[in-house]
Amino acid sequence: MNSAERKESRYQRRKADREQKRQQFYTQYNDFSLLTDPDHLFEAYKKSIKGVSWKASVQRYEMNVLVNIAETIRKLNTGVSVSHGFVEFDLMERGRLRHIKSVHISERIVQKCMCDQILVPVLSRPLIYDNGASLKNKGLHFAISRFKTHLSRYYREYGYKGYCLSIDFSKYFDSVDHAILLKNIEQKLPNPKIMKVLKDFILPFGDGVSLGLGSQVSQISAIYHANPVDHVAERLHVYGYGRYMDDLYLIHEDRDYLLYCLSEIKKACETLKIKINMKKTKIVKLNDGVKFLKGIYSLTETGKIIARADPASRKRMRRKLRKFKKLVDAGKMGFSDAYTAYQSWRGNYIKRFDAYHTVERMDGLYNRLFIT
Numbered sequence: 001m002n003s004a005e006r007k008e009s010r011y012q013r014r015k016a017d018r019e020q021k022r023q024q025f026y027t028q029y030n031d032f033s034l035l036t037d038p039d040h041l042f043e044a045y046k047k048s049i050k051g052v053s054w055k056a057s058v059q060r061y062e063m064n065v066l067v068n069i070a071e072t073i074r075k076l077n078t079g080v081s082v083s084h085g086f087v088e089f090d091l092m093e094r095g096r097l098r099h100i101k102s103v104h105i106s107e108r109i110v111q112k113c114m115c116d117q118i119l120v121p122v123l124s125r126p127l128i129y130d131n132g133a134s135l136k137n138k139g140l141h142f143a144i145s146r147f148k149t150h151l152s153r154y155y156r157e158y159g160y161k162g163y164c165l166s167i168d169f170s171k172y173f174d175s176v177d178h179a180i181l182l183k184n185i186e187q188k189l190p191n192p193k194i195m196k197v198l199k200d201f202i203l204p205f206g207d208g209v210s211l212g213l214g215s216q217v218s219q220i221s222a223i224y225h226a227n228p229v230d231h232v233a234e235r236l237h238v239y240g241y242g243r244y245m246d247d248l249y250l251i252h253e254d255r256d257y258l259l260y261c262l263s264e265i266k267k268a269c270e271t272l273k274i275k276i277n278m279k280k281t282k283i284v285k286l287n288d289g290v291k292f293l294k295g296i297y298s299l300t301e302t303g304k305i306i307a308r309a310d311p312a313s314r315k316r317m318r319r320k321l322r323k324f325k326k327l328v329d330a331g332k333m334g335f336s337d338a339y340t341a342y343q344s345w346r347g348n349y350i351k352r353f354d355a356y357h358t359v360e361r362m363d364g365l366y367n368r369l370f371i372t
């Protein structure tokens with residue numbers, strides 16, 4: 001055996017060891033009893049009622065919680081669906097109308113149990129580090145922090161001149177293909193009982209496509225569905241890449257290379273039947289300002305990153321304050337509600353940005369409307 005053959009032999013052994021460890025990891029979660037364990041379901045119940053225990057439906061469930069959990073276990077073991085349809089309503093979020101399909105408390109508990117005990121450990125394992133949405137120790141602030149980190153690293157290596165490709169998926173939740181999603185999940189969780197329950201949670205959202213907002217299973221499924229796109233981006237060797245659900249960015253010094261990256265990502269999206277919103281997808285200079293997660297981030301000559309709030313958010317808040325004033329004067333809204341809404345915007349959103357003067361002007365408007 002020569003040197004090349006020995007090297008190949010070592011590679012194959014390492015590859016086989018990695019595959020064995022991967023299968024051992026997935027096997028421990030491919031167990032239906034994790035979903036029917038009374039302790040797991042009761043723990044999921046305690047988590048699911050946080051913040052909603054005032055609801056009548058939740059209180060009715062709580063009155064006979066042990067009986068209800070026993071009934072859930074019976075249904076799961078006999079293959080009876082635990083789904084009860086949806087409570088549907090519309091929600092205006094950051095100027096966009098979103099249709100929410102909320103599930104009944106008994107189904108939410110099973111979803112919570114399935115996610116905590118099976119789906120999240122299994123589906124989060126292959127995710128890249130810079131996939132920042134809706135996972136423990138991650139989220140909006142994590143994604144923004146990583147974006148700034150990538151900008152800083154790029155500056156230390158290449159300076160402030162460069163480009164960022166921003167990509168936005170079009171109606172991402174509405175376009176998730178059930179067959180593709182379930183096939184990819186089934187490769188990791190081949191247990192037919194687990195897949196049957198999972199299908200009961202996913203298929204009712206649409207005729208072959210769509211995941212509903214308001215479902216925890218939908219959240220982790222949506223995070224996982226576009227994972228192949230993340231790995232394609234990794235192989236492109238850009239100087240910064242991240243994804244927050246349906247918002248992606250790639251940083252590189254060459255604009256033409258980013259155009260090539262866009263073509264490769266388009267191919268990966270076509271395989272998954274994900275549509276790219278070309279109106280919102282663009283390549284911009286780093287020093288001109290990159291729009292990401294409702295903020296605009298510019299890289300200066302000194303390496304400082306200037307973070308500005310989205311102008312649309314400021315306009316919406318000004319309109320809201322004037323509307324709140326009319327509602328308060330008409331007695332349809334309490335002053336404390338208007339104050340809480342404004343402080344939420346002021347403390348949770350705008351504090352992420354370099355917006356001293358914006359806050360000063362908005363405080364002036366608030367004081368003129370409600371104080372003086």
